Amino acid sequence: MSALWTSTEIAGATGGSANGDFAVRGVSFDSREVGRGELFVAMPGETTDGHRFVDAAFARGAAGAVVSQPVDHPHVLVSDVAAALDAMARRARARGEARIVGVTGSVGKTGTKEAIFAALDRIAPGRAHRSVKSYNNHTGVPLSLARMPRDTRFGVFEMGMNHAGELAQLTRLVRPHVALVTAIAPAHSAFFSGEEAIADAKGEIFQGLEPGGTAVIPYDSPHRDRLIAAASPHAARIVTFGRGEGADVRARDEGRSEEGGRFVTASLGGASLSFTVAPPGAHWVSNALAVLAVVDALGGDWLTAGLALGELEELPGRGARRRIAVDGGEVLVIDESYNANPTSMAASLALLGEEEGATRRIAVLGTMRELGDQSDAFHVALAEPILAAGVDYALLVGDGMGPLADALHGRVEAEHGPDAEWAIGRIGELVRPGDAVLVKGSNSIGLARVVTALADEMLPCSI
Numbered sequence: 001m002s003a004l005w006t007s008t009e010i011a012g013a014t015g016g017s018a019n020g021d022f023a024v025r026g027v028s029f030d031s032r033e034v035g036r037g038e039l040f041v042a043m044p045g046e047t048t049d050g051h052r053f054v055d056a057a058f059a060r061g062a063a064g065a066v067v068s069q070p071v072d073h074p075h076v077l078v079s080d081v082a083a084a085l086d087a088m089a090r091r092a093r094a095r096g097e098a099r100i101v102g103v104t105g106s107v108g109k110t111g112t113k114e115a116i117f118a119a120l121d122r123i124a125p126g127r128a129h130r131s132v133k134s135y136n137n138h139t140g141v142p143l144s145l146a147r148m149p150r151d152t153r154f155g156v157f158e159m160g161m162n163h164a165g166e167l168a169q170l171t172r173l174v175r176p177h178v179a180l181v182t183a184i185a186p187a188h189s190a191f192f193s194g195e196e197a198i199a200d201a202k203g204e205i206f207q208g209l210e211p212g213g214t215a216v217i218p219y220d221s222p223h224r225d226r227l228i229a230a231a232s233p234h235a236a237r238i239v240t241f242g243r244g245e246g247a248d249v250r251a252r253d254e255g256r257s258e259e260g261g262r263f264v265t266a267s268l269g270g271a272s273l274s275f276t277v278a279p280p281g282a283h284w285v286s287n288a289l290a291v292l293a294v295v296d297a298l299g300g301d302w303l304t305a306g307l308a309l310g311e312l313e314e315l316p317g318r319g320a321r322r323r324i325a326v327d328g329g330e331v332l333v334i335d336e337s338y339n340a341n342p343t344s345m346a347a348s349l350a351l352l353g354e355e356e357g358a359t360r361r362i363a364v365l366g367t368m369r370e371l372g373d374q375s376d377a378f379h380v381a382l383a384e385p386i387l388a389a390g391v392d393y394a395l396l397v398g399d400g401m402g403p404l405a406d407a408l409h410g411r412v413e414a415e416h417g418p419d420a421e422w423a424i425g426r427i428g429e430l431v432r433p434g435d436a437v438l439v440k441g442s443n444s445i446g447l448a449r450v451v452t453a454l455a456d457e458m459l460p461c462s463i
Helices: 007-014 050-059 081-095 109-123 140-146 166-174 195-208 224-231 283-297 302-310 342-353 372-380 383-388 399-408 420-430 448-457
Strands: 017-019 039-041 064-067 075-077 099-104 128-130 154-158 178-181 214-218 237-242 249-256 262-268 271-277 320-326 329-336 360-366 393-397 413-417 435-440
Touching: 007 017, 007 064, 007 075, 007 081, 039 050, 039 081, 050 064, 064 081, 081 140, 081 166, 099 109, 099 166, 099 195, 109 128, 109 154, 109 283, 109 302, 140 154, 140 166, 166 195, 178 195, 178 283, 195 224, 214 224, 214 283, 224 237, 237 283, 249 283, 262 283, 271 283, 271 302, 283 302, 320 448, 329 342, 329 448, 342 360, 342 383, 342 435, 360 399, 360 420, 372 399, 383 399, 393 399, 393 420, 399 413, 413 420, 420 448, 435 448
Parallel strands: 039 064, 064 075, 099 154, 099 178, 128 154, 178 214, 214 237, 237 249, 329 435, 360 393, 360 435, 393 413
Antiparallel strands: 017 075, 249 262, 262 271, 320 329
16 A cells, blocks of 8 residues: 655645655544554644644654654654645645545534445445544544545545634635535524525535536525525536425435335436435435435446445434343434534434334433524424424433423423433433433533443443
């Protein structure tokens, strides 16, 4: 396997000076994640400085580092480490012939990105690349680009934002051939005047489209025309996806599969495809249609994409399902602990409501962050999807959940507590065989610890 980067290439890309001759097979800016033979980028941070961890990175097997001050290890010395990572990202993007996909949206970014990658990896085995985890910000995107091998055929990059102007900067770094907006929802609304402003900010992704590029837009969104207007100056082709009659990629028929996923028949022009989407939840139909639109825009095969969609695995924190053994039976845990906004909360609660075999449906819900002065109203509005899902017991976590607790009083058995530690104690007392437990909240609430406690500590036997 050829090196991902050599010290000479890094110095050439960044304008830095190489001190030692080395080659690396990976890139990281977290010393705890550096693998043997990889490059450590000593990024400055708000609370600490990566230079403090250079020795630790080399102790873990790093082969070289990018630094702004000399160190006693092989390194490339630059004046600005963050700017150097951006420069490496631009060089990685330019040095190959990869077809690039950019993905953004208020909900569904990571899952759809992973599904697109799965489809493209089937088309070009071993030659598809994507951003890992949710590396979608001003440091994660350049890191993901810098990690892209030079012989990559397809690259898929997630891009996020919580302020206007951020996506415009990221998309010009990624320079996608296909740019997708999954959906518009009131996420990060504390920083925007309304959903229209959020749509405008998401529409910035089209500004980085390569000449001849394709914009992929949700047809059923109330902001469809706004997104089309944002894409029109930059896209040679605009493709819509959805359930509506006018969508270019449209779900003609759909239903729940025996395994809990969705069976879909989709059409594009005169072509049609019937396939299964493995992850449960009606929202995955929309995600799957977006995948087909992207694959088609890249000239890929729909049948191959359909096979990939049928074998998708759910992601930890984003819908992963675990059956935990307890005395007398099992408990189903649906892990949606990574993030939450009003739209994704409603979708997850609907999914919980589909668990018809459950003895009880328990929802462990954490505060939704960054909703601004509409926060109370958005939380109160969750009462209706909770009731529609037939939730038997709700554990509401964090200060923001107070208004919802009041709205549910006398309608659903519910408790309101301060933090994840409280929720861990209460769920341990409540859970019993046959329960289906949904865990969902903004990442900062820390409800992933509830999932860990259920799976590894309080109920150690997981299957």
